[in-house]
Amino acid sequence: MEHRPINLASDNTAGAHPEVMRALADAAATPAMPYGDDPWTARLQERAAAAFEHPLAIYPVGTGTAANALALATLVPSWGVVLCHHAAHVEEDECAAPEFYSGGAKLALMDGENGRISADSLAARLDFATPAPRVHRAQPAAVSITQSTESGTVYGLDEVRDISAVCRQHGLALHMDGARLANAVAALGCSPADITWRSGVDVLSLGATKNGALCAETVVFFDTGLCDEFEFRRKRGGHLFSKMRFASAQMVPWLEEGRWIRLAEHANRMAVELADGLAGIPGITLQFPVETNMIFLDLPVATSGALARAGCLFYSWGERDGRVSARLVTSFETTREDVAHVIDTARAG
Amino acid sequence: MEHRPINLASDNTAGAHPEVMRALADAAATPAMPYGDDPWTARLQERAAAAFEHPLAIYPVGTGTAANALALATLVPSWGVVLCHHAAHVEEDECAAPEFYSGGAKLALMDGENGRISADSLAARLDFATPAPRVHRAQPAAVSITQSTESGTVYGLDEVRDISAVCRQHGLALHMDGARLANAVAALGCSPADITWRSGVDVLSLGATKNGALCAETVVFFDTGLCDEFEFRRKRGGHLFSKMRFASAQMVPWLEEGRWIRLAEHANRMAVELADGLAGIPGITLQFPVETNMIFLDLPVATSGALARAGCLFYSWGERDGRVSARLVTSFETTREDVAHVIDTARAG
Amino acid sequence: MEHRPINLASDNTAGAHPEVMRALADAAATPAMPYGDDPWTARLQERAAAAFEHPLAIYPVGTGTAANALALATLVPSWGVVLCHHAAHVEEDECAAPEFYSGGAKLALMDGENGRISADSLAARLDFATPAPRVHRAQPAAVSITQSTESGTVYGLDEVRDISAVCRQHGLALHMDGARLANAVAALGCSPADITWRSGVDVLSLGATKNGALCAETVVFFDTGLCDEFEFRRKRGGHLFSKMRFASAQMVPWLEEGRWIRLAEHANRMAVELADGLAGIPGITLQFPVETNMIFLDLPVATSGALARAGCLFYSWGERDGRVSARLVTSFETTREDVAHVIDTARAG
């Protein structure tokens, strides 16, 4: 019997959650003032403040790239340096958007196991000194960490706190790229507040697109002193939506009653079950611990082909000696049947 | 009897068209590959090429500001000059987004009646010469015209052709800000092709947001030679949507069977009827001919207050001697009853 | 008898003053630490503070364009607007350098007789208001005036004070482009302090190149709070000289004992004498009052040709009906014989 196609290429291949669609339909049925002066955007502010247990300002923008680039451009001068992991989205997948938005700031790349930088290596990097007069160097101004990481792993509460302590010591701002923050929160079993402002995060990119929304990425300021500048930058980047309510409306049910965490929890669980099943198959090895909804593995080319033929979509690269690297990403829509089907196919292939 | 509130503050206060909502729901029900590699985006390309009777590339971005700024940055070098009307959206309402995206190009402002520049004044401006060596001056590189204009008027076919002739003569590109192109097409009774590429337009900002969509602004290249560069600029601006299908899906039914023109035709008709009614009231005078869906008028403060109390929302400014300026904008949702109610209220007020 | 060629094309065609050359030779004879950590740069700071009777920071940069662009970029955010006369050097002759250095700020152009803007028109412009929400517009952030102006005229003390009063009222910074400040000071008979910080100027571009130096343009901050940011911008612009002493050394004798003012006084006197002589010739008319060292006039093409044949170099443009516009600029090197020769030639021609 043929199984429906299973798209594990990315969590952004999923559809939208029914509650999100319902909110959109509501917003479409009533006129409202533009540029955020509408009830849905007001409600979003409330819901977000409640979800994070802190006064904040939350700004929808077009993409996660826009959220990161706008956040960093607000945090650092054009001669600033943002320290981040070499595999960070801001470095690898944004076509130098942070450099563009900041007017030419630099990213300084750090190594670190499992997609994470450590407070120790950060401190070592910042303590490094040479005789160059101060103005000759771009100046460290912010650190950006990704939670959950590009490797599908998670920073623990202590790790974020230690990093933020080093940041404070050196006068750096701490940005968190939370395109998949919900998956990290679900994995840690902590509150959104714990892993963000309570751990010293100043500005957060918070994404819903990969986890139930159609297009809803935001920048969250826990310190609203930077908002005035940010609002000009957002407008100039073309990210101030006229019919803002359609962006805000997506986030309202998403943030309600922990729905965003529950959706991520499901995606995580599917990934762990899938990873467990695949890791038990001879010839398949995991590249990173599977802590959220992303699985990186090495597998035989033959197995990869069998999965593709069975309608399972995912990215693979770097064929060598009959093996490839692959990334499988689960989403809020992935089902237990999908997982079983992929495992069965891989075992047979 | 109380009338429901009538929002004439802008056409971007309207909701979304039912067909647009239906397309969104369809797109939400199936997984699809990200970044435009999906059936809705392919369909959008086809529909747009059919609607404009020309091969083209159409790119959804987040806002009209993004569309304009990205289009202009692709057309001019960072030492280029874009000539435009002093009331153009790119100058007045985009917080220097074109300057930001272009890396510091300049807008050169021109006067012109009813929100339009003329080919003659453009030629005169470009023929102007001084002894300054060439490299000392930013170089004229593009012209941007708004169709329909910020005054609610429309460039005739001949006017656009004459402007494009001057552009070609001086080696300038011609950009059209078509945030309300449908209203212009409806007003002119021409085809979309006639008023764009057939009249010499190189790149078009085409907006659906004000006319039935939730959030669907696009850049259209009739000459696809610039697309490669544009695609990098779009990505760096954070306007390459991961779940692109939700942007594309809005435009597909909108462009189908001339729906976009019909929706605009309705808005235009409502504006003309409203303007006719209001202009007949003593003390109210129109500032510009009402050719599309925007009405600019002078009216007594008392009348303005009466309208506000009756639930009619619109922008007014510049109170002097008991009178104010006001802008009323109709949309695809404005009804004949709305129009009658506003006229009645104004006459009574 | 043939006269040596007389170059009135610009004051930047002149050579260098012997005292400037002597200082350079001194600086070339001793090693010194780079980047301004040298005795000449220290002396420049002292001399400049003495000349302006105020604590200040003075920074040599490569050109007047760099001085203006770096000064303005330090004063305004990238969404800022600099108001200036439409004929200002920053608008007409810098190829959008201020837009480049500021990351896309705007210049807003003002009219004004004799190359000057007035406090009244500035106030009128700033008081203008429309219903656009704040963030949609680039924000007025600075005013830039040129002293002496591009028309060779001079702002009076009262005029600068009135402009600075409007600036303070609206929270704008006041920049003065003083590429020819010495000529203005000489013309006004005031002190450098009077026409700058005492009249409310915040940042000054001060040029020596046109008036005795080889290459010595500077930015002067009367409020040193902006210097930290400026120093990074200067370095990034490639204007932090390694052998800084050679820039500083030029300015030291120039600023000493009022030499800069005396050199400018001479150039002004030559211009006034030349203008008086020329204005007395039938068919020649002055375009602006000659208050410093620049003369703008209309003259017959035949006269222009006669001057050229006699070895007198100057810019002319816009031939019409047998007449042209021309600009003649005197310098510290122009002699009474030069002046007499030009007048005689024009009268004969």
Place this chain on the structure above:
Amino acid sequence: MEHRPINLASDNTAGAHPEVMRALADAAATPAMPYGDDPWTARLQERAAAAFEHPLAIYPVGTGTAANALALATLVPSWGVVLCHHAAHVEEDECAAPEFYSGGAKLALMDGENGRISADSLAARLDFATPAPRVHRAQPAAVSITQSTESGTVYGLDEVRDISAVCRQHGLALHMDGARLANAVAALGCSPADITWRSGVDVLSLGATKNGALCAETVVFFDTGLCDEFEFRRKRGGHLFSKMRFASAQMVPWLEEGRWIRLAEHANRMAVELADGLAGIPGITLQFPVETNMIFLDLPVATSGALARAGCLFYSWGERDGRVSARLVTSFETTREDVAHVIDTARAG
């Protein structure tokens, strides 16, 4: 007996060569048209073309930072990547000027022994591929190598040719930062042509400031097709000098009859003799082979102190376990007596 202070902090602490001063004095004695339309600039073009045995365009700018940043901004789009050694001046000492001038391009850092990158590691880096769609990544567009390097070493002819072969294969431009090119040419005993365009270099930053000039850094295009764009960029950066002849005049005698190479040869010889002497002292070890005029060494803190007390200036850093790192740079002015004095002092200290 006390020795005069010996400044080995950098070659930019030296004075200017008498022939350079003589040329300046000549240029100061005659008026000339501005912006490069003068005989000295014409002569510079000729001398440079002769010195490099190739048609070329040479442009004086204010600093080496400006030369590098303007050259790279002309070679790469704002979404481009410049590959370079992690210790390159463009990365370490220019405060993100290349990022600023390019509008946000990236530098990708490479390791490599003795301050050099290798063709093999470059090829490996460029062959690396991942599944990210093309537009998501900044695009490799140029390679920048420093000759002589920041470690005082030299790329061999074969090394440059191999790197340029990889560049051509991948469609990348090759830039050479030749702030100390003369030292490399002298060390290699080759011609300037051999190590630049004949080895595949497209654009060269050529500096004279560290080797006899007061302030003369240039950009040299062997392919003049890029010059038009470059000239606009130079103007916008504020690096188009009005009295250009004073920059050009410095380079004319410098390039004549191989003077620039002879001056560098002397500096190199002094460095080698100094290094040989120091390396023979117990407790002093060289960090890199001394191939040009820079010496990097580890020495006891006590020795470092003794040198300082004896009036020898140099940079030192990173004290640990009684030892420091130090950099000693010789110049065209360093004498054999200076060398002997430093060695004697170190041996005694």
